[in-house]
Each structure stands twice: as structure tokens, then as C-alpha cells.
Amino acid sequence: MSTSVKKNIAIISSCTEDWGGSEELWGRSVPYLLEKGYHIIVYKSTVNLQHREFVKLAALGVEFRNIDKRKSFLERNWIRVANKIRGKYDFYTLTDNPWVNNLKQLLKEDQIDFALISQGINFDGLGFAYACGEVNVPYAIIAQKAVDFYWPLPGDRPVMLVTLQKAVANYFVSKHNLRLTEEQFGQRLPNGHVIFNPQKIGGIQPYPSTKDGIKLACVGRLFLLDKGQDILIRIFNEQKWRDRPVTITFVGSGIDEKGLKDMAALLNVQNVSFAGQVQDMVSLWSQYHALILPSRSEGLPLSMVEAMAAGRIVIISRAGGNTELLDENVTGFSGQPFEESFDEAMERAWSSRDEWEAMGKEAAKQIAAVVPKSPEKDFVEHLVQFIK
Numbered sequence: 001m002s003t004s005v006k007k008n009i010a011i012i013s014s015c016t017e018d019w020g021g022s023e024e025l026w027g028r029s030v031p032y033l034l035e036k037g038y039h040i041i042v043y044k045s046t047v048n049l050q051h052r053e054f055v056k057l058a059a060l061g062v063e064f065r066n067i068d069k070r071k072s073f074l075e076r077n078w079i080r081v082a083n084k085i086r087g088k089y090d091f092y093t094l095t096d097n098p099w100v101n102n103l104k105q106l107l108k109e110d111q112i113d114f115a116l117i118s119q120g121i122n123f124d125g126l127g128f129a130y131a132c133g134e135v136n137v138p139y140a141i142i143a144q145k146a147v148d149f150y151w152p153l154p155g156d157r158p159v160m161l162v163t164l165q166k167a168v169a170n171y172f173v174s175k176h177n178l179r180l181t182e183e184q185f186g187q188r189l190p191n192g193h194v195i196f197n198p199q200k201i202g203g204i205q206p207y208p209s210t211k212d213g214i215k216l217a218c219v220g221r222l223f224l225l226d227k228g229q230d231i232l233i234r235i236f237n238e239q240k241w242r243d244r245p246v247t248i249t250f251v252g253s254g255i256d257e258k259g260l261k262d263m264a265a266l267l268n269v270q271n272v273s274f275a276g277q278v279q280d281m282v283s284l285w286s287q288y289h290a291l292i293l294p295s296r297s298e299g300l301p302l303s304m305v306e307a308m309a310a311g312r313i314v315i316i317s318r319a320g321g322n323t324e325l326l327d328e329n330v331t332g333f334s335g336q337p338f339e340e341s342f343d344e345a346m347e348r349a350w351s352s353r354d355e356w357e358a359m360g361k362e363a364a365k366q367i368a369a370v371v372p373k374s375p376e377k378d379f380v381e382h383l384v385q386f387i388k
Contacts, residue, residue, distance in 0.1 A: 007387060009038045010107060010115040010137070012067075014125035018048040021197075021221070021302055022120045022144040027053055028198045028376040029383075034060060036384060041110055043067050043103065043128075065106050067128075068099050094127050094156045103131040114387045115139040122146040122172070122181045123156075129163045140169040140383060144197075145226075145299035145320065146177040151184050161185045168386040171195045171379070174300040174321020193382070196375035197302045204311035204364045205285045207357040213245030214353060216315070217288040219278075219303035220295070222254030228317065228337050229260055231294040235343050237267045244350070247271045248292060251278050285310035289356055290349070295319045296337045305371060308332070308363035313356050315349045317342060325370060331363035 011026050019027075030040055040062045047054060047064040054064065094100075107115070115132045119125035122143035132139040141164065152160050164170055164185065170192045172178040178192045208215070220227040232248055235241060250260065253276055264272050278284050291307035291314045298320030305325065307314050314332035316322045326332050329352070335345030352359070372378050 006037055006039050007113040008111055009033060009040050009387070010043055010110070010112045010132075011040060011118065012043045012103070012115055012125065012128045012132075013118045014045075014120055014128065015118070016045065016120075018051045019053045020120065022118060022142075023053070024302065025142065025144075025195075025197050025376060025379065026116060026118045027057070029380050030057060030060065030062060032377055032380040033384075034062075036380075038387070039063075041065060041112070043106065045099065065110070067103050067106070094159055095130055097127065100127045100131045103128055104135050107132065107135050107137055112137050116142065116383070118142045118144070120144055121150070122177060122184070123152050123160055126156075126160045126163045129167065130159060133163065133166055138168055138386065138388070140171065140386060141167045142171045142195075143177055143181065143299070144173055145297060146172070146180040146184070147297040148180065148319075149297070157185060161187060164189060165191070167191060169193055169383070172299070173197055174298075174324055176321040176324065177299050195379055195382075196371050197300070197305070198374070198376045199302060199306045199309060199371070200281045201285065201306045201309040202282070203309070204361060205282060207311065207360065208287055208289060210289065210353075213247060214290075215288045216246065216248045216290050216292045217251055217284060217307075218248055218292050218294075219251040219284075219307070220293060220301065221252050222250065222257045222260060224256045224259070224296075226295060226297050227254075228294040228296045229256070230263060231337060231339055231342055232292065233260065233264050233267065233269050233272060234339050235346065236269045236272060238343070242269075242271065246350075247273065249273050249275050249288070251275045251284065253277050281306050281310070285312055288312070289353075290315060290360075292346070293317065293322075294335075294337050294342050295322065298322055300324065305367060308360075308367045309371070311357075311360040311364040313349065313359045313363060315345055325367065327362075327366065331359060331366055 015022050043065045045067050047066055115137050117125045117129045129139050129141055170189050172194050182188055224230050290312050293316045295317045300321035304314050316334050317337035318334050323334050333345040333349040335341040
């Protein structure tokens with residue numbers, strides 16, 4: 001398919017960081033959209049043009065717009081919750097605030113024909129979707145996560161539901177996230193679709209030696225509300241884990257890095273370390289024996305899919321869609337995201353550690369059978385049917 005007249009496509013991201021995991025799908029989809037003749041403009045609260053991902057996109061001809069240089073919509077929504085608890089009046093609403101109003105103006109100025117809203121959770125970008133509807137721009141919505149303990153505010157639910165229903169498509173990264181969103185809004189979403197995120201692992205990586213002990217990698221943003229790394233430090237504070245030849249490396253960065261380091265220091269847990277951001281996942285999985293991820297909330301973590309594709313078992317929580325790709329006790333182990341349950345899953349994994357290499361090969365086989373080789377390309381092929 002090719003467009004006879006170049007259409008302007010807006011990609012609107014609610015991500016508050018320079019670049020987060022929720023950006024990977026639309027970021028890797030851009031080249032396929034460009035191949036089809038579309039012109040792409042990316043909108044974020046603030047765009048860091050020095051970030052390597054935006055540098056690469058700019059080289060392809062992508063344009064960028066700052067929606068607002070102040071707090072993002074997501075941050076403001078959390079502030080609204082805090083203010084309501086304190087009994088303070090919040091003057092901003094979902095449908096009337098600087099972010100939404102600025103976006104409306106930008107969409108009109110740029111003569112946007114279609115918009116893709118990329119959300120970190122399942123409603124933090126619905127104000128942006130509402131803005132599209134207000135200026136008659138058709139839109140699709142991606143939700144990278146849905147949180148069991150974070151529901152839309154009562155006053156926002158009606159307009160949010162209408163905004164979801166008016167979307168040409170609502171994309172979710174797990175069945176759990178689609179189901180929870182329907183439960184939160186009390187309506188089925190016939191325009192809901194489950195998709196996969198792109199991964200950076202091409203196949204099974206050689207299993208490292210265990211002569212120096214078992215090395216676990218906890219790959220994810222250092223944000224305890226979601227990823228729950230504090231659970232692992234408490235578990236590793238137990239004497240049985242101190243006595244075993246096993247370490248955990250926290251891979252990633254985030255606002256809770258100092259808190260986690262201080263917690264580990266307070267408890268004198270010495271068999272954990274922090275590696276910071278790692279870009280080369282192939283190199284990472286050549287060094288580690290398993291992924292461990294005690295998330296409190298999730299969509300379907302890319303780190304889990306990549307670990308399994310690399311031929312590694314996973315020890316994960318039963319949050320979000322985590323267990324949708326897991327064959328319990330065959331390709332990995334799962335527990336609830338609190339110490340007693342997750343420790344039980346870790347114990348089952350530890351007792352089977354001599355089988356991890358074979359289990360990892362089975363995990364890779366199952367991932368290859370389920371996850372498309374190019375999810376971003378499949379996503380674009382599905383999306384373009386709605387761009388008229």
C-alpha cells in the first residue's frame with residue numbers, strides 16, 4: 001500500500017522520560033510508516049533532541065513537537081490524586097488543561113490526518129486522545145500497562161470511556177491488560193487488540209558457566225511502585241540466600257536507584273549489584289543464567305520475552321500478562337509480588353537449577369512459536385487499514 005498524497009501522522013507519547021520501554025513499539029514502527037509514504041511528527045510533553053533515539057528518528061526525517069515544558073499529564077494526574085486526598089481543589093480537568101489545549105492547537109497547525117497515542121498505562125494519554133477527537137483527527141491508542149491498584153478517577157471515567165470507544169483501535173500488550181481495562185470502565189471494548197512489543201534478541205545465547213555461582217539479572221526501570229526490586233533485597237537478606245552462591249544484578253536506572261542502594265547497605269545485603277543501563281542485550285544474556293522480576297504491575301515485560309528468546313528461564317511475579325507466556329515449572333517460575341510467595345517461587349527455581357539450560361531452550365522454542373519475528377511490522381500492517 002502506498003499513499004498518493006503524503007498524510008501527516010502524529011505519534012503522541014505520554015512517556016515522561018526521555019525514552020522509556022513504552023516508546024519501543026512506535027519507535028521501531030516509524031521506518032515502516034515512512035516506507036508507506038507517511039510524514040511523521042512526534043509529540044511529547046518535552047522532547048530531548050540529544051537523545052540517541054530521537055537523533056536516529058530525526059535522521060529519517062521525523063519532526064518533533066513539545067506539548068508542554070512543565071509537568072506531564074501523567075504527573076499531573078498523580079498530583080490530582082494527592083490533592084483530592086488532601087481535600088484541595090484541582091482546577092485542571094481531563095478535558096480542559098494546558099496539555100490538551102496546546103495539543104489541539106498543534107494538531108490543527110500541523111494538519112494532522114491520523115494520530116497514534118502511546119500510553120505508559122491504560123489511561124494516562126486519554127486526554128491526548130480526547131484532544132484528537134475535539135479537532136476531528138481519527139486516532140488509535142496503545143496501552144503498555146494496566147495497573148490493578150490504579151484506577152481512573154470517578155469524574156474522568158465517563159469521558160475516558162467515550163474516548164476509548166471512539167478510537168479506531170485500542171492496542172494492549174497482554175490479555176490481562178485488555179481485560180482489566182474493560183473491568184475498570186465496566187464495558188467491553190470490541191475495538192481492543194492484543195499485540196507484542198519488538199525485541200532485541202535474535203536467538204538462543206550460549207549458556208554461561210556456573211563455576212563462579214548463579215547470576216540472576218533483574219532487568220527493568222528502578223521504580224519500586226511497578227518493578228518491586230525491594231522485594232528481592234528483603235528476600236536476599238535471609239540467611240539461606242546469603243549462604244548460597246547466587247547474585248542478583250539490577251539492570252536499569254530510575255528514580256528509586258538511591259533508595260534501593262541505601263536499603264541494600266542498611267541490610268548489608270552484599271550479593272546484589274547495580275549495572276545501570278545496558279543496551280546490548282545479547283551481551284547481557286551471555287553472562288547471566290536467568291531473569292528475575294518481582295513486578296507489582298506490568299503489561300507484558302519486554303525483558304521477560306527477550307530473556308526467554310535468549311534461552312533463559314524466568315522467575316517472575318504474577319502481575320499483568322507475565323504468566324501468559326510462561327509454562328510453570330517448565331520454562332520458568334512465578335509467585336505473587338510479596339516476599340513469602342516470591343521466595344517460594346525462587347526456592348522452586350533454585351532446586352531445579354541444574355535443569356535451567358534445558359528449560360531455557362524450551363522457553364526459546366515456545367517464544368519463537370508465539371511472538372512474531374517483527375511485531376512492529378505486523379502492528380503497522382494492522383494500523384494502516386484505519387488511516388484513510
